[in-house]
Amino acid sequence: MTIKEIKAELETATHPIAKSLHHGTGFKVLIMGFRKGMILQEHKAHTPSKLTVLEGTVIYKEENRVLELRQYDEVEIPLEITHSVEAMEDSLCILSQGE
Structure with missing residues (x-):
């Protein structure tokens, strides 16, 4: 029910919502929800x-690149590089972390 919980919380949220979908030794998978803006x-x-976009569109920004990611697009996030994510519309993303 993780995705349904995120969508419900987003109705009144003022910041992105992230919840663990699955985790284990050395890895974790998060679902992140955004409202437009x-x-x-x-x-x-x-x-x-x-980072993989499940629904919507986000802008992924890091030091020397800006990517518009739409449904099913993905980006490898480099280690120790400052980055941010902005939702261009209501969006749902999956973030996988680990070796």
Whole structure:
């Protein structure tokens, strides 16, 4: 019910919502929900990560590149590089982290 919970919480949220979908030794999978205009502020990934858009459109920004990601697009997030994500429309993403 993780995705349904995120969608319900987004109705009144003022920031992106993230919840664990699955985790284990050395990895985790998060679902992240955004309403249009929400921004996941600049931060760094400390483990190998991949962002995949399930619904909507987001702008992924890092130091020297800006990518528009639509449904089913994905991006490998480099280690220790400052990046952010902005929702261009209501969006749902999956973030996988780990080796």
